[in-house]
Amino acid sequence: MQINVNNKPLTTNATSLAQLAAELALPEKGVAVAIGNKMVPRSLWDETALSEDMHITIIKAACGG
């Protein structure tokens, strides 16, 4: 299906957030994921289903003061 990750279109075979994380090789720590404007805790990634055109934000640490 076609989804949107960090404002870029992405075609994925994943059907859950956990599968997407595996597909993108997200690290075990240091990242957070949101669908729309709602953060989804890692503990819920397995049961969170992806759907067509879903907007997903993935963040990590950056340098800053």
Added chain:
Amino acid sequence: MNNKLIIAGREFNSRLFLGTGKFSNNDLMARAIEASGTEMVTVAMKRIELDDATDDLLTHITKNPAIQLLPNTSGVRNAEEAVFAAQMAREAFGTNWLKLEIHPDPRYLLPDSVETLKATEELVKLGFIVLPYCQADPTLCKHLEEAGAATVMPLAAPIGTNKGLRMKDFLQIIIEQATVPVVVDAGIGAPSHAAEAMEMGADCCLVNTAIAVAGDPVRMADAFRQAVIAGRMAYEAGLGAVGNTAEASSPLTAFLNS
């Protein structure tokens, strides 16, 4: 006196917080963090690039297990976005500690007082330890305290300007009135500025640009470490009074004439 800095029940051995922006590379940043002696280091967030999942920034920052990571909300424009960013930070970094910064204006990066207060109220209810970056406004700082902020972090001058304690008179009032630690944040451009803030009784200084853009950031971090220690020591020792007329420090008996 000679008290250690305590924020939200946690004791810190250093009164210098470090920001991690603007260093030319991560190794230099890590060495500056070490040289500064800091135990509180800020970190921002960014969207990952899908073709670059590598990230060793956190390992550079948290080499010393005593270091408390302080995620910031830089980039948010209002309280609602700040709460979202805070939740993302808590999830990503596994900490409730948060440097709340809401500055919608990119030219001066001045914090939005109304949104900062609103976000502080909300984030405290959500269990965050909130350290708000704020205007050097004594009344606002009292409101932030009442809302449950763990510290107040008034600016000395706009972020990254290196101008020093332009808000000195107001910082002094904030220091006098605060019942939570006062962290002087933003605008500190030289170790002498940090020492001055500490001599005034500030509990802590947050420094980023002045160290990161120095000719030798590691030596500058050490210079700030010493300045903060010296400033605090002077405050605890009690500075002499300032006078308008001369007070002799040598005996004035005219020995040549006696």
